[in-house]
Amino acid sequence: MCKDFPKISTDLLEIFRKRLTTKIKNKEKLYQIFSLNFPELMGAMLYSNSISRKLNNNIISYSLNVFLPLTPYCRNNCRYCNFRKEYNEGVSAFLLPEQIKSILKKSETRHCTEALLTMGEKPEEKYSQVKKFLNELGGYETTIEYLLDICKLILENSNLLPHCNAGIVSYDELKELKEVNASLGLMLENISPRLMEHGEAHEFSPGKDPKLRIETIRNAGKLKVPFTTGILLGIGEKNEEIIDSILEIEKINEKYGNIQEIIIQGYSDSINKYNNKNKVYKTPSITKIIKTIIITRLITDISIQIPPNLFPTYEIFLLTGIDDWGGISPLTPDYINPGFPWPKISNLKTRTEELGYKLKQRLPIYPEFIFKKYFSDNLKDKIFNLIDENGYVK
Numbered sequence: 544m545c546k547d548f549p550k551i552s553t554d555l556l557e558i559f560r561k562r563l564t565t566k567i568k569n570k571e572k573l574y575q576i577f578s579l580n581f582p583e584l585m586g587a588m589l590y591s592n593s594i595s596r597k598l599n600n601n602i603i604s605y606s607l608n609v610f611l612p613l614t615p616y617c618r619n620n621c622r623y624c625n626f627r628k629e630y631n632e633g634v635s636a637f638l639l640p641e642q643i644k645s646i647l648k649k650s651e652t653r654h655c656t657e658a659l660l661t662m663g664e665k666p667e668e669k670y671s672q673v674k675k676f677l678n679e680l681g682g683y684e685t686t687i688e689y690l691l692d693i694c695k696l697i698l699e700n701s702n703l704l705p706h707c708n709a710g711i712v713s714y715d716e717l718k719e720l721k722e723v724n725a726s727l728g729l730m731l732e733n734i735s736p737r738l739m740e741h742g743e744a745h746e747f748s749p750g751k752d753p754k755l756r757i758e759t760i761r762n763a764g765k766l767k768v769p770f771t772t773g774i775l776l777g778i779g780e781k782n783e784e785i786i787d788s789i790l791e792i793e794k795i796n797e798k799y800g801n802i803q804e805i806i807i808q809g810y811s812d813s814i815n816k817y818n819n820k821n822k823v824y825k826t827p828s829i830t831k832i833i834k835t836i837i838i839t840r841l842i843t844d845i846s847i848q849i850p851p852n853l854f855p856t857y858e859i860f861l862l863t864g865i866d867d868w869g870g871i872s873p874l875t876p877d878y879i880n881p882g883f884p885w886p887k888i889s890n891l892k893t894r895t896e897e898l899g900y901k902l903k904q905r906l907p908i909y910p911e912f913i914f915k916k917y918f919s920d921n922l923k924d925k926i927f928n929l930i931d932e933n934g935y936v937k
C-alpha cells in the first residue's frame with residue numbers, strides 16, 4: 544500500500560489491506576463504497592487500480608471484431624432496448640449467408656480476429672413469420688440451429704473466431720456452440736427478480752429471469768466455455784442488487800473458473816433520440832460507475848471491461864482499475880448502442896499508453912483460457928496461428 548495515496552479512513556484502509564490476500568465478500572463493507580465522497584473516493588480508486596495492475600501486469604486488452612447483428616427480432620421486450628425491432632415484413636428476419644460472406648470479405652484487411660454475433664433471443668417463439676422464415680431458409684427449427692451453421696460458415700470463410708451472444712440457451716445447445724465459438728456471452732445484467740415485476744425493466748422479458756441466466760452461465764461453466772458476462776446500470780436496480788449480482792458472478796467463477804470478464808455497462812440516455820419511450824431509465828453517473836468498478840475489484844480477480852465508445856473521458860476507468868476495453872470494430876457499428884462510434888485504435892493506444900499501460904489485442908478467448916485449454920479441438924489450429932507466446936494476437 545502506498546503512503547502517498549490520499550488519506551482514507553482506517554476502516555476503508557483495512558478493507559484494501561485485507562484485499563491483498565482475500566477477496567472481500569462482506570456486503571456491509573462493500574456497501575460503504577457507494578457512500579464515499581472526495582477525497583476518500585480518490586484514495587479508493589487508487590487502491591483499486593493498484594490491485595488490478597498487480598493482477599494484469601499493466602496490460603490493457605481489447606478485441607478487434609466484426610459485429611454481425613444476426614436478427615433484431617426477440618421474444619423479450621426490455622424497456623431500455625435499442626436493438627430489438629417489432630416484426631416487419633419488409634425487413635429480412637436474419638442476416639443471410641451471402642450478406643455475412645460479403646462482410647467477412649471486407650474484414651480481411653482490417654486485422655480483425657473476432658466475429659461478434661448478437662441477436663434477439665428465440666424470436667421464433669414470438670413470431671410465426673420468423674419460424675416460417677427459418678424453416679424456408681434451411682429447415683431450421685430454431686435460431687440456434689441457424690446460428691450454428693453461420694458459425695461454421697465464418698470458420699470456413701475467414702480467420703475470425705466466433706463469439707456469440709445468443710441469450711438463454713440449453714446445456715446441449717451450449718455444447719454445440721462451444722464447438723464453433725472461442726467464447727460465449729450472456730449479460731447477467733442484474734440478479735434481482737424484482738426487475739421482472741409490473742412496471743419494471745424486465746416485465747415483458749421472460750428471458751431476463753435471473754434464475755435462467757444464472758443457469759446458462761453455470762452450464763457454460765460445467766462445459767468449460769470461456770464466458771463473458773456483466774451488469775447493466777441505470778435500469779432501475781438498487782445498489783445492494785449491484786453488489787449481489789457481482790457476488791453471484793464471482794461465486795460461479797469460483798466454482799467453474801470460466802468467467803473471463805465482467806462488463807460494467809450503463810444504459811445511455813442519449814440513445815433516446817433513437818427510442819424515446821425510454822424515459823424512466825437513467826444513464827449512471829461516472830461516479831456510480833467508478834464505485835461499481837471498485838466494488839467489483841474488491842470482490843473478484845476477473846477482468847473488468849468498460850466499452851470506451853460510451854464515455855468520452857474513458858481514461859478515468861483505467862485509473863480505477865479496469866483492464867479491458869472489450870470488442871472494438873474498425874468496420875461495423877455498435878448495433879447495441881447506435882450513435883456511439885468506436886474510437887480509433889491509434890487513439891485508444893495513445894490514451895492507454897499516456898497512463899503508462901500497454902495496449903494488447905487479444906482474441907475473443909483470453910490468454911489464460913487458451914493456456915487452460917478451455918476451447919474445442921476444432922479451434923486449436925486457428926487459435927494458435929493467431930497468437931504470440933503470451934496468448935495475445937501476433
Ligand code: SF4
Pocket residue numbers: 617618619620621624625626627662663664748750
Ligand atoms: S433480450 Fe436483448 S435484444 Fe431482446 S429486448 Fe432485451 S435487450 Fe433487447
